[in-house]
Amino acid sequence: xxxxxxYQGVLSRRNEIMKASVGIxxxxxxxxxxxxxxxxxxxxxxxxxATIAAIQHSxxxxxxxxxxxxxxxxxxxxxxxxxxxxxxxxxxxxxxxxGSFKARRASIACHRAKALGFTGVIAATSGNYGAAVxxxxxxxxxxxxxxxxxYDSQGIGQPEIIxxxxxxxxxxxxxVQLSV
Amino acid sequence: xxxxxxxxxxxRIILPVGSRSESIPEHTQKVPFEMWDKGWLNAASELGSxxxxxxxxxxxxxxxxxxxxxxxxxDYGDFVPEILEIDRIVxxxxxxxxx
Numbered sequence: 593x594x595x596x597x598x599y600q601g602v603l604s605r606r607n608e609i610m611k612a613s614v615g616i617x618x619x620x621x622x623x624x625x626x627x628x629x630x631x632x633x634x635x636x637x638x639x640x641x642a643t644i645a646a647i648q649h650s651x652x653x654x655x656x657x658x659x660x661x662x663x664x665x666x667x668x669x670x671x672x673x674x675x676x677x678x679x680x681x682x683x684x685x686x687x688x689x690x691g692s693f694k695a696r697r698a699s700i701a702c703h704r705a706k707a708l709g710f711t712g713v714i715a716a717t718s719g720n721y722g723a724a725v726x727x728x729x730x731x732x733x734x735x736x737x738x739x740x741x742x743y744d745s746q747g748i749g750q751p752e753i754i755x756x757x758x759x760x761x762x763x764x765x766x767x768v769q770l771s772v
Numbered sequence: 773x774x775x776x777x778x779x780x781x782x783x784r785i786i787l788p789v790g791s792r793s794e795s796i797p798e799h800t801q802k803v804p805f806e807m808w809d810k811g812w813l814n815a816a817s818e819l820g821s822x823x824x825x826x827x828x829x830x831x832x833x834x835x836x837x838x839x840x841x842x843x844x845x846x847d848y849g850d851f852v853p854e855i856l857e858i859d860r861i862v863x864x865x866x867x868x869x870x871x
Contacts, residue, residue: 735829745803751846766828771806
């Protein structure tokens with residue numbers, strides 16, 4: 593029988609495609625009605641926190657600094673009740689390679705793809721995750737395709753998506769742009 | 773004539789009106805599903821002709837040739853005067869009105 597490659601056909605095989613490509617059966621870790629056993633998943637797949645941190649750190653990801661927002665804290669205390677108004681800090685995730693926290697997830701995905709012997713990765717995303725995957729793929733020597741939903745029916749593209757396409761191409765990825 | 777091997781942008785209708793998914797909004801069903809991609813031109817061609825390119829990942833893709841050495845353009849929108857007032861309020865709150 594010929595494989596059904598229509599939109600509906602591919603979507604109905606989504607779980608088996610995921611299982612075959614990533615090699616992880618996520619349903620094994622579902623518990624109860626809405627529970628998910630992350631600890632068991634990490635233990636059994638070999639991706640404990642220390643391993644993940646090591647993978648990320650060796651590829652320009654993680655270990656981002658905490659910075660105090662002194663001005664914002666001062667402004668909050670102008671209007672907060674006496675004794676209230678916590679000190680505010682940000683963890684500066686823009687300092688990950690590719691400029692966002694999305695590099696954390698992309699780093700593990702590309703590591704996994706390389707370990708399983710894939711020659712490339714693909715992501716459907718219009719934003720920071722595309723840049724993150726493109727950046728990490730370049731580090732691992734993987735080909736990369738980023739598929740963007742980019743233009744409206746008048747052909748007008750959102751500026752941040754256009755800019756992300758430029759970033760992805762600068763990292764060496766192929767960017768396929770689509771209308772909505 | 774644009775030489776073979778030139779970096780170009782192509783455009784193609786993937787799904788014409790009438791063959792789009794029924795699960796998308798009615799307004800979106802009334803417009804085609806379009807694709808833009810870039811690659812090296814496989815044979816010398818003219819702008820507006822239907823061409824084949826080799827993409828950055830080595831794939832072969834087809835479409836209408838719409839741009840040579842496609843560039844990137846976007847801007848940050850119109851000036852928003854309210855921002856000046858916000859700036860004045862913040863400086864006044866933090867450092868007093870003399871600033």
